[in-house]
Amino acid sequence: MSAPLLPALDKTSLTHAATLLRGGGLVAIPTETVYGLAANAADADAVARLYEAKGRPRFNPLIAHVSGLEMAKRLGVFSELAQALAEEFWPGPLTLVLPKHRDAPLCDLANAGLDSVALRAPAHEAAQALLRELDLPLVAPSANPSGAISPTTAQHVLDGLSETIDLVLDGGPCPVGLESTVVAVDGDQATLLRPGGLARSAIEKITGPLAMAGDSDAPQSPGMLKSHYAPNAAVRLNATTRRDGEVLLGFGSIAGDINLSARGDLVEAATRLFAALRELDTKGAKTIAVAPIPAEGLGEAINDRLRRAAAPRDTA
Ligand code: TXA
Numbered sequence: 001m002s003a004p005l006l007p008a009l010d011k012t013s014l015t016h017a018a019t020l021l022r023g024g025g026l027v028a029i030p031t032e033t034v035y036g037l038a039a040n041a042a043d044a045d046a047v048a049r050l051y052e053a054k055g056r057p058r059f060n061p062l063i064a065h066v067s068g069l070e071m072a073k074r075l076g077v078f079s080e081l082a083q084a085l086a087e088e089f090w091p092g093p094l095t096l097v098l099p100k101h102r103d104a105p106l107c108d109l110a111n112a113g114l115d116s117v118a119l120r121a122p123a124h125e126a127a128q129a130l131l132r133e134l135d136l137p138l139v140a141p142s143a144n145p146s147g148a149i150s151p152t153t154a155q156h157v158l159d160g161l162s163e164t165i166d167l168v169l170d171g172g173p174c175p176v177g178l179e180s181t182v183v184a185v186d187g188d189q190a191t192l193l194r195p196g197g198l199a200r201s202a203i204e205k206i207t208g209p210l211a212m213a214g215d216s217d218a219p220q221s222p223g224m225l226k227s228h229y230a231p232n233a234a235v236r237l238n239a240t241t242r243r244d245g246e247v248l249l250g251f252g253s254i255a256g257d258i259n260l261s262a263r264g265d266l267v268e269a270a271t272r273l274f275a276a277l278r279e280l281d282t283k284g285a286k287t288i289a290v291a292p293i294p295a296e297g298l299g300e301a302i303n304d305r306l307r308r309a310a311a312p313r314d315t316a
C-alpha cells in the first residue's frame, strides 16, 4: 500500500503524524534542506525499521532533530562554542556533532552507539510544529533509498519510499535544497564533517578557519569517493559542451537542457540541484554532463554532492 500524503501545515495532519511517531511509525517530513524520514529517537524498533526502509547497508549515525537549544541540551553537551553556533544559526541548516549527554533519550541504534550525537533544529514551520507538539527528538535521515538523490519534494519521497513508510507530510519544495552542513564541536575546536546548506564562510565568522574531516560518506580508502546522491545515469563533471548521448546540466552562461541558475546564483543552484538531476535522469540519457560550478559559498556543497554522484558505483 502506498503511504498517504497529507498537507504539512494542517492541524489534523500534524496530530496524525505525532500519533504515528509516538506509536513507532515512520513519517516523512519537510525541512528547509531536504525531506527527512522521521522516527522517535528513543524507539529502537522504530529506528531499526527506518534503516530497513531506506535499505541502508550499515548503521550510519543519524541526526536528531530538535525544536531548539532547550531540547538539544537533553541530548548533547554544549561547549561555549557549540552554544554560540546554535544561537547564531538555529533554526537552520547546521548540524552540530557534540558529546552525547549521559541521559540522552536516544536509542543506541540512533547514533550507532557512538559517544557523540548529531543535533539540528530545522527551520521549517511544519517540522517545528511537529517537534513542539511531540516534545520528543526525531531522528531523520534524508527520505530516500540509500545512495539515491535526496528528496526536495513530497513526490520525490513517494517515488522512492511509498511502500515502506507510514505517511508523507507535504510542505512543498524545500527552500535550501541541500542537506545541512555538519560540524563537530569538541570544546573550542570545530571541524567540518560535511559541507551543506550553510556556507563555510558564515560558520568561520564564529569558529575561525575550519578543518575539513572525512564524514562517514567520505572516502573509505585514499582516492576512493563513495558513490552517493547518484542518479541512474552516469555523471560527467566540468563539462562545457554536450557530447553524443548526453544531457547537460547547465550553470550561468552554459545553458544546457536545464540551467541550475542562468544568473549564476549558487543559492538558486543549490535549491534546484536534486530536482534537476532527477528530471534529467528521466530523459533516459546514458550520461548527465554537468557544467563547472564555482567552489565558493554553497558551491562547496554543490560540488561535493556532484563528485559523489559521479563517483564509481558500488557494483556489489
Ligand atoms: O539536512 C539534513 O541534514 C537532512 C535533513 C533531513 O535534516 N538529514 C540528513 O541526514 O542529511 P543523513 O542521515 O542523510 O546524514 C547525516 C550525516 C551523515 O553524514 C552522518 O555521518 C553524520 O550526519 N553524523 C550523524 N551523527 C554523527 C556523529 N555522531 N558523528 C559524526 N557524524 C555524524
Ligand code: MG
Pocket (backbone or CB within 6 Å): 141, 142, 150
Ligand atoms: Mg542522505
